Amino acid sequence: MVKEILPGIFQMQVPLPKSPLKATNSYVILDHSRPLVIDTAFNRPECHETFLLLLKEIGLTPEAVDFFITHLHADHLGLAVALARDGTTIYFNEPDLPLARPAKSYWERMGRIYEQHGLPLQDSLEAITRHPGRIYGPQMDFPYTIVRDGDVLHRGPYSLRCVQTPGHTPGHMCLLVEGHDVLFCGDHMLGDITPNITMWVEMADPLGRYLESLDKVMRLRLRRVLTGHRSAIEDSEGRIRELKAHHEHRLQEVIAALQDGEKDAATITPLITWDLRYDFWEDVHPVQKLFATGETIAHIQHLEATGIVQSTLRDGRILHNLAED
Ligand SMILES: [Zn+2]
Secondary structure (H helix, E strand, O other): OEEEEEOOEEEEEEEOOOOOOOEEEEEEEOOOOOOEEEOOOOOOHHHHHHHHHHHHHOOOOHHHOEEEOOOOOHHHHHHHHHHOOOOOOEEEEOOOHHHOOOOHHHHHHHHHHHHHOOOOHHHHHHHHHOOHHHHOOOOOOOOOEEEOOOOEEEEOOEEEEEEEOOOOOOOOEEEEEOOOOEEEEEOOOOOOOOOOOOOEOOEOOHHHHHHHHHHHHHOOOOOEEEEOOOOOEOOHHHHHHHHHHHHHHHHHHHHHHOOOOOEOHHHHHHHOOOOOOOOOHHHOOHHHHHHHHHHHHHHHHHHHHOOOEEEEEEOOEEEEEEOOO
């Protein structure tokens, strides 16, 4: 589906097969020289075919366009490299760059870190094998053009300012349509689901960084937020307050889980409320378990950064306790 959302700016919804996210919203800004496409979809044949058809509806071909990718996740970056031709520019942020196409050793290292947090190595390696980010990412390296916070791109009548919002990924980058109070926000904010905030080797206290990034976007006083999935957000300030309350609630759940003593992240995770359907935690899909544990770790790390929780490594396991007053 294609719709014009501002003069010369189109939204294309690219379905993501078997994904609860349903589709990625890709945006196209027309320009007499090089139109700009913001975000793509998974690098898989179904997405590729649809993407070409949607571009054609706007009268464009991949040869004619450049790309701006908000963050490293495969449902945004995956297809860009496959669509790129000679002379294509793909704008991308620097902190996410080493993670655009991680080596096998990176995933093994992540598996061992999750093992220290209490997830059996076999389970996390199995989850990683099925992880869409590993399967549908770019199949080759690319000479990305690095953009930094405050950089401005010009397309058609629009000035587009890069607004870095670390948290969802280490270098997540939004794009502000200056003078229109409209933000292309990737996965920094979503309307009816909460963006995943997880642990990163590359970023200390990701939740702390994310909450700071929400404050940064609050200061932009936006009229409209164009999200990477599902519907746009019309009340940006209200949504920011909801997202902050969501994380505050989850932080309180982690504190409550530690009231009766020391635990690792994998033990705390089933004690937290998740938006998942299950009767027994053992039945939850390994990929969902990995995501949930990553999210728990990010919350624990924030409690650690704010002095509420203490963590110790003992016999290869990372254990958490409420800090003494
Ligand atoms: Zn994402």
